Every structure is written in structure tokens, then in C-alpha cells.
Amino acid sequence: MIVKPCIAVSAAVGLTSSALVGALHASGPGGLPRGARGTATRGGQGMEATGSGFDLGDWFKQAFTPQTAAAVKKKAGTSTAKKAKAPSGRGCTDAVLVLGGTGKTGQKVVEALLKQKRDVVVASRSKESAAELYDASTPGLFVQSGVDVRDEATLKNKALFDGVTQVVSALGPRFGEEGSSSEAVDFQGVQSAIEAAEAFLEQGDGSSAAPGDQERVLVAPGDSGSDERGPGGAWQPLDDVIMGGRSSSAWQKGVGGGVLERQSGKTFGRWAGTLVTEGGGFCGTVIKDMPFDATGYDGIRIRVRGDGSRYKFRLKPDTKLDNTAERQYQAPFDTVKGEWIEVDLPFESFVAVKRNYVDFNAPRVNEGPAGGKMLSLGLVLSRFGFNEYPNPKYTAGAFQLDLMEISLYKKPRPNFVLVSSASAERYHRLTEEERKNDIPIVALNPGGILNWKYKAETSLRKSSLRHCVVRATGLIAEGKEGDESVRLQMGQGDTLSGRVSREEVGSTVAAALSSSYSAGKTFELRRDEAEDATGKTPDFTSLFRGLVLDEDRSLASAGGASLPLPPFAIVQDPPPPVTEERKQEILNDPRVKARTAASKKPE
Structure with missing residues (x-):
């Protein structure tokens, strides 16, 4: 059963600091992205980001002055949202809880998820603050109030x-x-959320983030408990005789009318025959009329015992x-x-x-007009791979392939996705002198933000949760995207710098939740700056x-990396x-001055 998922979003603390972090992710002098502005407004118990009018110079003065006044007032008439009402009950399953959902980046995460019909x-923290957005x-x-990540009691609920x-x-401070x-926010708030998730997060089978693989059996010869398609029954030959060849194949009959023997408590069938290379040079077997829906699954899993040859699994979407x-x-x-081996065949393969x-x-097999709706499946042994290239692993003559089961499979998704910042890891590898000469966010590290974000990352990676950490590079100002x-790039080891929009961060997080x-x-995460990158949809x-x-990460063979x-x-x-001397040095930094001046230019 496929359950429609829903999302819970927390507006506990927004991301008003993201404009600064984005501005400081520059590759060198004069390289700070333009337009990183944002206006903070008060609603209920806390300020909510609205996305305009942030002055970088003023931000620095406030950020490095203890107990400063809170933020600029919201411009009149900028909010047209209707007042939201708190539901009497949630009533959702397979939900995603988003913390920081009223921050600028958090809003883009919510938008991306809503586009997925979730x-x-x-x-x-208050109904009023969410109603502003x-x-x-x-x-x-729906809206639910009373959540503040700085108060762990509201999270550990x-x-x-x-x-x-x-x-x-x-989240962001x-x-x-x-x-x-x-x-308080980047580390302690996230830490409280991790501990609460470990205690209360649902992980039952059938959910998006179930702890183990999920399977749906399609074909299990002799197993009456599955959608059975036994050898010699629904299977039909599709050998090269249809084009004048001389190869032949069939499902061998054995115990139980097509079922051979029991193996590990299960029965299996045997497809066997003779491959003749003169002529067509292929054998095939297919179930032509077997409609099934693969929506929500990752691919096909087969349990087979073969002869060392390379075979192909065949799928055909619903042609209607x-x-x-x-x-x-x-x-x-x-x-x-x-x-006997178990083989996973992802749909993208x-x-x-x-x-x-x-x-x-x-399109990919499950991304065409039919979506995940399939009509038939089958097996092929051929002397060819693709486009007349030879199959490197086949032997002419007799062959046999034992089949125990064909299933759809779905692997676990992450159950905690953390939006962090690029440079958080790199900062911890560099010497003090190297930091001074690095990009501004590393050189300045306002409020120790890179330390606290990296601490939160580390806590998540060491937790029992299945994590995913998305490190955004410099955030592009609203209206400048x-x-x-634009094609996106992902890197690891924290060596990348660059720019990315909040929309792109949001769509990446939404994609990560379902992958x-x-x-x-x-x-x-950053944008690809190549000339041909524009107009390209990211292939997540x-x-x-x-x-x-x-x-x-430390394995030489990991990911095929050299x-x-x-x-x-x-x-x-x-x-x-x-x-005070260092504060003035920061405010007088040519890169900061250039960025502040650029932000004050009329649009």
C-alpha cells in the first residue's frame, strides 16, 4: 500500500543569518555574490525572514556587538498571506518534519515538497508568525504552534x-x-532535534525511511503466496527464430509442474536452452501481460543461479x-x-x-508517460551487448539460469537531512594563517558559526539516524537567481566554493528525502558555472x-575515486x-566593503 506522505514544518528559528553566510562564500577579493539582502520582521515570539533589504555592513556591526537591538521593521504591505488556523488534529502518516520552515531557505524546502504533492x-513558535508567510x-x-528549538522540551515531545x-x-541563528x-541554534537546537528524532521518529515498514529494504514479490515460481508466474505457464519464448535464427529456450519442467527443487525453503524454476550465434544469436523469455505498478520503488531485485554468462533483464512500460x-x-x-546471488537492478540502469x-x-524506464506502470518483464541472453557491441560474457551452446524470485525493492531513505554550510569542515583542517588567506567566510567565521555548524554535523553523523548533510555554498540573493x-554540482571533502540559490537548496533537500x-x-552544493549549464534540469x-x-571516505576504492x-x-x-581592533579590521576588509556597497546600489 502506498501512503500519501505529509510534512510537518517548524518555524522555530529562521535563517536570517544565511544572507551573511552566502555573502562570505566568495573565492577571493571582489568575488562576493551580489544582492545578499533580507529584511527581518517580528511576528509572535520571533523574527521571520521576508527576503529584502538586508544591509551587510549593518549586519556586521550588529553581529559583533553584544546585546544589540533586534531587527529592522518589516515594510508595510509586504505580506498578503491569509491568517492560518491550527488544525484540531494532524492525521498524517509518513510525514517530514521541517525545522526552520519560516526561514528563507526553509520556505524553499517547503515549496519544493509542496510541488511533490506532499x-x-x-x-x-506562534500562529501569527507562520500566518505572515x-x-x-x-x-x-496546516499550522501547529508552540515549537521552539531553543527549548528542548518543545522538541522532545x-x-x-x-x-x-x-x-x-x-535552522539558522x-x-x-x-x-x-x-x-544556541546551529548546535544546541540541532542537537536537541537529533535526540528527539532518535527517541520518537517512526521507522515502520512502508514508510519513506523504513530501516531496512522493502520488497514486493512479482515472480516466485511455485510460491503460491506471491503474484505467481510459474515456468512454462505465463512465460513465453522470444528466441531468434522469430527472425530466422536457430536458438531455442524453454522453462524446464520438474517437480510440481514447472518447479524444480526447493532451495532455502523456496522453490525455483530453470530457464535453459541453446544459443546459436549464426543468425540472430539470442534467446529470450517474457511474460507479456503482467501489469504492475513500480511507483515508489528503486528497481528490480532478482535471485538467480547462473552459468557465468551476462544476461539482461527486460522491462516494458504500459504501452497503453x-x-x-x-x-x-x-x-x-x-x-x-x-x-546463488542476489542482484539489484536500479531503474536508472x-x-x-x-x-x-x-x-x-x-526517458528513464519509470519516468515516461506511463510513470511506474509496467506491462511486461523478461530475460534475455544475447551475443550482443548494445548497439552491436559484443557481449563479453557468453558462451555459444547450452546455457541455464535458475530463478528463485523477481521483486521490486526500495532501499531506505535518509530520515534526517541537515542543511549546513560549505567551509564548515575545511575551517577545521586549516591552520590559523591559512584561514586568514581563505575565502571570507573562513577568514571571518562570524560568531564561530562554522564551528557550531560542524559540531551539529558531527553529532548527526555519529547518531543512530540515517543522515544526509547538504552543505550550501554562497547563497544567491533573492531576485538574482x-x-x-541551472545544472548543479556536488562535491565532497569541502573543497568547493561557489554559489547556489535557495530554490536549488530546497529542491535538493526534497530530492534527497526521496532518494x-x-x-x-x-x-x-553549488551551481555549475559552465556556459552550457543554463537551462539544464539537475539529475539528482x-x-x-x-x-x-x-x-x-577513507577507502581508496570508494566511489571509484583514484x-x-x-x-x-x-x-x-x-x-x-x-x-575591537579585529572588528574594525573585518568591517574594513575590501571584500566586505565592496559587498556592502554593491548591496546599496539601486536595483
Whole structure:
């Protein structure tokens, strides 16, 4: 059963500091991105980001002055949102709890999730603050008040996690607001959220973040408990005789009318035959009419015992929906002679084939007009790979492949996604002198923000949760993102600098929540600055899949990299408060001055 998910969003503390962090992620003098401004407004018990009018120079003066006054007042008439009403009950399952949902980046996370048709519950310190930002008439959007990450009692509340299976933290401090330091929010707030998630997060089977693999059996010869398609029954031959060849194959009959023997308590069937290379040079077997829905799953899992040859698994989407009767999809897999193996075939590994040639313009097998709705499946042994290239692992003559089971599988997703900052790790690897000559965010590290963010990352990685850490590079100011999508880049080891928009961070987080390839990984995110990058939709599956698991960073073979990534650095305490002399040095830094001047230019 596929359950419609919903999201719970906390407006406990917003990201008014993100404008500064974005501004300081520059590659060198004059390289600070323009337009990193934001206006803070008060609503209820705390300020909420509205996205305009932030002065970098004023921010520095406030950030480095203890107990400063809180923020600039909101411009009149900028909010048109209707007043939201708190629901009498949540009533959702497989939910995502987003902390920081009224911050600028948090709002983009919510928007991205709403585009995925997911329900949203906004948990705010007050109903009024959330009503400033969200329209109560938005389908699936609800508001729940009384959550403040600085008060761990409001987080360590089982009722808050009712129906919740995943958490997103898009938290950030509001410098200048008493009690909203980077330590209080970036570290202690996130730490409290991690501990609460460990205690109360639901992880039952069927959820987006179930602890283990989920399977749905499609074919299990002789097992009456599955959607059975026994050998010699629904299976039909599809050998090269259809084009004048002489190969032949069939399901061998044995015990139980097509079932051979029991292995580990299960029965299996045997597909066998003779491959003749003169002529077509292929054998196939297919279940032509077997509609099934693969939506929400990651791929096909088969349990087979082969002869050492390379076979292909065949899928065909529902042609009534996508009108591509000539197109099928194939994924190669290797066998080990005489040994039972389990093979996972991710949907992205299936290659579109049309009239025996690869169709490079076809969508992925589960992303076409039919979506995840499939019509048929099958097996192929051929002397060819793709586009007339030879199959490197086949032997002409007799062959056999034992099949125990064909299933759909779904691997666990991350159950806690943390939005952090690029340079948080790099700062901890550099000497004091190296930091002074690095990009501004590393050189200045206002309020020890990189230390506190890295501490939070480390706590999450060491927790029992399945984590994903998204490190944003310099955040592009609102209104400066451009109208076209841009190809994204992900890196690891914290060596990247660059720019990225809040929308791109939000879409990345939403994609990470639904991808098994993002679980257990920490990465930096930036825009691709190449000339041909504009107008390109990010391929998140490929991006996530190319990353190395955090636990494997030091392995030379991890991800196929020629060199291993460095181990994570030891967490360090933040530097002591800056002196008046250092404060003036920071404010007089040419890069900061240039950025402040640019922010004051009329649009």
C-alpha cells in the first residue's frame, strides 16, 4: 500500500543569518555574490525572514556587538498571506518534519515538497508568525504552534513526531536577537532535534525511511503466496527464430509442474536452452501481460543461479499509456557459475532499446508517460551487448539460469537531512594563517558559526539516524537567481566554493528525502558555472549516486575515486570573541566593503 506522505514544518528559528553566510562564500577579493539582502520582521515570539533589504555592513556591526537591538521593521504591505488556523488534529502518516520552515531557505524546502504533492504541517513558535508567510488555503497546508528549538522540551515531545518518519533541519541563528546565537541554534537546537528524532521518529515498514529494504514479490515460481508466474505457464519464448535464427529456450519442467527443487525453503524454476550465434544469436523469455505498478520503488531485485554468462533483464512500460510499442528497456547483469546471488537492478540502469538499438532520447524506464506502470518483464541472453557491441560474457551452446524470485525493492531513505554550510569542515583542517588567506567566510567565521555548524554535523553523523548533510555554498540573493534552471554540482571533502540559490537548496533537500542514494552522505552544493549549464534540469539521481558514503571516505576504492577523501576533521571549539581592533579590521576588509556597497546600489 502506498501512503500519501505529509510534512510537518517548524518555524522555530529562521535563517536570517544565511544572507551573511552566502555573502562570505566568495573565492577571493571582489568575488562576493551580489544582492545578499533580507529584511527581518517580528511576528509572535520571533523574527521571520521576508527576503529584502538586508544591509551587510549593518549586519556586521550588529553581529559583533553584544546585546544589540533586534531587527529592522518589516515594510508595510509586504505580506498578503491569509491568517492560518491550527488544525484540531494532524492525521498524517509518513510525514517530514521541517525545522526552520519560516526561514528563507526553509520556505524553499517547503515549496519544493509542496510541488511533490506532499502535505505540510507548519510547526511555529506562534500562529501569527507562520500566518505572515503561509496561506491557510493552500491544499494540504496546516499550522501547529508552540515549537521552539531553543527549548528542548518543545522538541522532545512524542506528539510532535506523530506520524513523522523524516526530519529536515534548515535552522539558522538570528544574530542580534537575544538567545538566538549560532551556538544556541546551529548546535544546541540541532542537537536537541537529533535526540528527539532518535527517541520518537517512526521507522515502520512502508514508510519513506523504513530501516531496512522493502520488497514486493512479482515472480516466485511455485510460491503460491506471491503474484505467481510459474515456468512454462505465463512465460513465453522470444528466441531468434522469430527472425530466422536457430536458438531455442524453454522453462524446464520438474517437480510440481514447472518447479524444480526447493532451495532455502523456496522453490525455483530453470530457464535453459541453446544459443546459436549464426543468425540472430539470442534467446529470450517474457511474460507479456503482467501489469504492475513500480511507483515508489528503486528497481528490480532478482535471485538467480547462473552459468557465468551476462544476461539482461527486460522491462516494458504500459504501452497503453506511453504509446511506444516498439520500445523496451534492458539492464545487463552478470552471474556466477553454480552460485546463488542476489542482484539489484536500479531503474536508472535500464537502457532504452528500440529496434535493437539504444534510444538515447528516451526517458528513464519509470519516468515516461506511463510513470511506474509496467506491462511486461523478461530475460534475455544475447551475443550482443548494445548497439552491436559484443557481449563479453557468453558462451555459444547450452546455457541455464535458475530463478528463485523477481521483486521490486526500495532501499531506505535518509530520515534526517541537515542543511549546513560549505567551509564548515575545511575551517577545521586549516591552520590559523591559512584561514586568514581563505575565502571570507573562513577568514571571518562570524560568531564561530562554522564551528557550531560542524559540531551539529558531527553529532548527526555519529547518531543512530540515517543522515544526509547538504552543505550550501554562497547563497544567491533573492531576485538574482535567474529564470532558467541551472545544472548543479556536488562535491565532497569541502573543497568547493561557489554559489547556489535557495530554490536549488530546497529542491535538493526534497530530492534527497526521496532518494536512497543520498542516505549516509555529506556533500557541498553549488551551481555549475559552465556556459552550457543554463537551462539544464539537475539529475539528482546521478548526482547522489556519484557520492561516497561518509563511512567509506577513507577507502581508496570508494566511489571509484583514484584517491580517497580525507577523514573528517576533529571538532574544534570556536575562537574567542573578536577584539575591537579585529572588528574594525573585518568591517574594513575590501571584500566586505565592496559587498556592502554593491548591496546599496539601486536595483
